Amino acid sequence: MRTIFSRIHKTLKYFKQHPEVLRGYLLHARNLGLLNSLRRAVEIVKRGGPRQSPAPASTRKLLLRPTLGQSTVILATLHCLYVARAISTALSRIGIESKIIHERPTQGYDDALHFVICPHMFVQLPDFYIAFQMEQSVSSRWFTDEYLRVLQNSAAILDYSTVNIDFLKIKGLSLRQIYYVPIDYIANYESERDCAIEDYDVVFYGDAKNERRQRFLSELKRHFHIKIINNLFGAPLYAELARARVVVNIHYYAGALLETTRIWECLSLHKLIISERSSDLDQHSDVSQLLDFVEIDDVAGMVERVRYWLQNDGLRRRRISENHLLLQQRSNRFDYFFYRFLLATDNITFQNFWRYAGHKARLSSDLVCLTLPEYGERTAEFNKYNQFGFSCFPGLRHSQSWLGCAMSYKLMIMLARQQGLPQLTVCEDDVEFPSDFGVRWEHIRNRLDDPNLNWHIFSGLMSDLRRDVRILETHTYQGNQFALIDKVISTVFNVYHQRVFDIIANWDQDNHDVTTNTIDRYLEKIDFIRVLVVEPFLVGHKEAQQSTIWGVENSHYRDLILASNQRLKQKILAHKADIK
Numbered sequence: 001m002r003t004i005f006s007r008i009h010k011t012l013k014y015f016k017q018h019p020e021v022l023r024g025y026l027l028h029a030r031n032l033g034l035l036n037s038l039r040r041a042v043e044i045v046k047r048g049g050p051r052q053s054p055a056p057a058s059t060r061k062l063l064l065r066p067t068l069g070q071s072t073v074i075l076a077t078l079h080c081l082y083v084a085r086a087i088s089t090a091l092s093r094i095g096i097e098s099k100i101i102h103e104r105p106t107q108g109y110d111d112a113l114h115f116v117i118c119p120h121m122f123v124q125l126p127d128f129y130i131a132f133q134m135e136q137s138v139s140s141r142w143f144t145d146e147y148l149r150v151l152q153n154s155a156a157i158l159d160y161s162t163v164n165i166d167f168l169k170i171k172g173l174s175l176r177q178i179y180y181v182p183i184d185y186i187a188n189y190e191s192e193r194d195c196a197i198e199d200y201d202v203v204f205y206g207d208a209k210n211e212r213r214q215r216f217l218s219e220l221k222r223h224f225h226i227k228i229i230n231n232l233f234g235a236p237l238y239a240e241l242a243r244a245r246v247v248v249n250i251h252y253y254a255g256a257l258l259e260t261t262r263i264w265e266c267l268s269l270h271k272l273i274i275s276e277r278s279s280d281l282d283q284h285s286d287v288s289q290l291l292d293f294v295e296i297d298d299v300a301g302m303v304e305r306v307r308y309w310l311q312n313d314g315l316r317r318r319r320i321s322e323n324h325l326l327l328q329q330r331s332n333r334f335d336y337f338f339y340r341f342l343l344a345t346d347n348i349t350f351q352n353f354w355r356y357a358g359h360k361a362r363l364s365s366d367l368v369c370l371t372l373p374e375y376g377e378r379t380a381e382f383n384k385y386n387q388f389g390f391s392c393f394p395g396l397r398h399s400q401s402w403l404g405c406a407m408s409y410k411l412m413i414m415l416a417r418q419q420g421l422p423q424l425t426v427c428e429d430d431v432e433f434p435s436d437f438g439v440r441w442e443h444i445r446n447r448l449d450d451p452n453l454n455w456h457i458f459s460g461l462m463s464d465l466r467r468d469v470r471i472l473e474t475h476t477y478q479g480n481q482f483a484l485i486d487k488v489i490s491t492v493f494n495v496y497h498q499r500v501f502d503i504i505a506n507w508d509q510d511n512h513d514v515t516t517n518t519i520d521r522y523l524e525k526i527d528f529i530r531v532l533v534v535e536p537f538l539v540g541h542k543e544a545q546q547s548t549i550w551g552v553e554n555s556h557y558r559d560l561i562l563a564s565n566q567r568l569k570q571k572i573l574a575h576k577a578d579i580k
Contacts, residue, residue: 062130062155062345064096064113072098073110075126076117078233080134082265083117086186087132090338093356094348113155120147132181133159136257137167138279148173158341161257163280166376179341179397180373183260184286184334185327189268190238202306203244205229205237206262207252212297216250219299224306241269245316246309249275254296258284263291267327272320274305286333290323331360337394343407344397350407350509353396358411359418364391366421370408371395371429381542382429388438390427405491406507406519413496413504423448427460427493432540440538443478448495448532455484456500456529460493460538465564471575472530481535483572488531489520493539500529535568537561 064072072091076084081100088098109126117132119125120142131154135142148171151157157173158181159165165178201224208217208228220226229240241247247266249259258278266273267290274292281288292309294301309316339357342348348356369390371379379392395408409426416424448458465487472484488494496504503526504519511517516525523529543558 062113062347064091064342064347071112072096073112073114073126074098074100074117075114075122075129076100076102077121078102080117080132080261081233082186082261082268083132083134083183084115085189086183086334087115087338089186090335094339094342094352116154119150119154125150129154130156130158133157133164133168134261135164136253137161137164138253138255138257143167143171152177156341156345160260161280162283162373162376163257165374175374178374179337179344180394181337181341182333183264184332185264186268187328189265198243198245200225200227200240200244201246201310202226203229203241203247204250205232205241205247206250206259210252212254213250213252216248216299216302219303220248220306223303224310238269241266241271244271245313246306247271247273248302248306249273249291250302251276251278251296255279258287260284260287263287267323270320270324272309272316272323274302274309276302286330290326331362332357336361340394340396344399344404346399350410354411354414358414361411361415363393363412363415363419363421363424365389366416366423367391367425368393368412369427369429369431370412372397375429378429382431385433388433388441390425392429400512400514402514402518403509403512406517406522407509409491409504409519410507410509413501416496417498417501417505421498423495423497425493425495426491427539428491430542431461431493432542434538434540437539440480440534443480444534444538447477447480447482448497453532454530455532456497456503457488457523458495458497458532459488459490460495460534461490461541461561462488462533462537462564462568463490463492463541463560465489465567466524467567469567469571471571474572474575481572483533483535483568483575485531485533485568486527486529488523488529491520492541503529533568535565535572537565 074084074087084100088100091098104122104124111127114126114129115132116122116125116129118134119129119131120135131151133151137143151168152173154177157168157178159168159178160180160182162180165175165180168178169175202220204213204217204220204226205228206213208214208230217226217228227240227244229237232240249263251259256278257280258275263273263275264287267287272292273290274294276296276298277293278284278296281293292305294305309319335357339348339353343350343353350358367388367390369382369386369392371382371392371394373379373394374397382390382392393408393412396404396411398404398407412424412426444458447453448455466489469485469487472486474481474483476482500523504523507519507522508517515521541558541561
């Protein structure tokens, strides 16, 4: 009996801390019916609450707007000055002043929110801080229990690598606390320096007291005038780098992640970089076209590439100019994800996000899978079965997850409208493609392209078809039974026609009523929307996955989906009988 009461108490405590999850359960309970709802409730109590990662330790509101006379503080080691400047530049763009410090002030830390880059490098930390985690998880030497506690006690954790984030999740840290923020280019980072004094053939900077790096450097010394730099930062470092014709990037570990901080720092200084490939290079398509790569451990290959660029100086200068032009034109990933973090924590509005980063993003095609890079396992699972040309799009987040979801749809639709797409297909990463999906999808796409067919949204799955939905018309095409209805619910797999773009773009992100303003409930209220659906549904919903919005298992939707499909089938039969 004591165990039962303990579990009930734990469940109630969890829902008190996460009311948005409770609201999600209540919304589904309304549709599941009394018996199914009771069965689900018993399962939750037995577990002592939903299957949910632990919440962050800090509950203080994460607001960056400082009080009068204060600045947001960025605490960073000298090694991470580039990252500190990236944060400072992004904050200044939205009117937030910041100051960069490299040690604890003698009078102690200000009572302001601090960004702390590499927090384990400081003996004493501020009371309230955002941790920017910069170590590589391929080596566990830094990830001690003490360092993990430092991360867990932060208001939020920013990390530049999805590989690291997967590792932190395994270590028990909450994904609700972690935000992916990759490093990127800083425009106008340093004033142009005189390139006429490039008197070093090769520069390497970093810790050279490493056996595998020494193998590369020793061989490079035999052929070229090389400068090795260590413990030099800021303007003195940049003065030395300006003298380099080529910069080489050599991994500390054989299986290392790409050293993105060093690489983006050099690219921002307009240097040509030759680097070893990395174990996570598939995560860096944005930078791969800007560097010259050699295989891991290929010392001779690096010597050959250095010789090539030194012997073809005109090509080297042209490559640097082309890189510079490309960097100015492309979307900046640091800006996108840093402002995404500020949006998630209510430090900027959606309009701010769109102005400073969102409008620069691009949809690579009209087939998009909405994902969150922090949930790498879901993305990897989706990609295993993605044989249909969908490209993953990094969605937005918010402390109320359903708002992050809705803002993601608003962003994607605004981008589709900006790019002049006639329609946009969006699936979510927990979609399940049945064995006959490819054939049916080809037929359905052909039907949707018919200019004589008047529709706003095609829905491949409906999790909660309302009883009062009306069948407006039915027809069959290539063996698929189509119905045109007046309501939509569920966003697992939908095609949005440009006729509905303005409606979705007008979704109000300031309305925080979860019962009426989730993106699907918002669309459900639009009277004139015409929704095309097929019976049986085109796709399924992976039951083994967990909802990133409500914190419930997808199995909770199973009964709803089955009931919706049966209801649709019955309504189609009734409609056909009525028109005979």
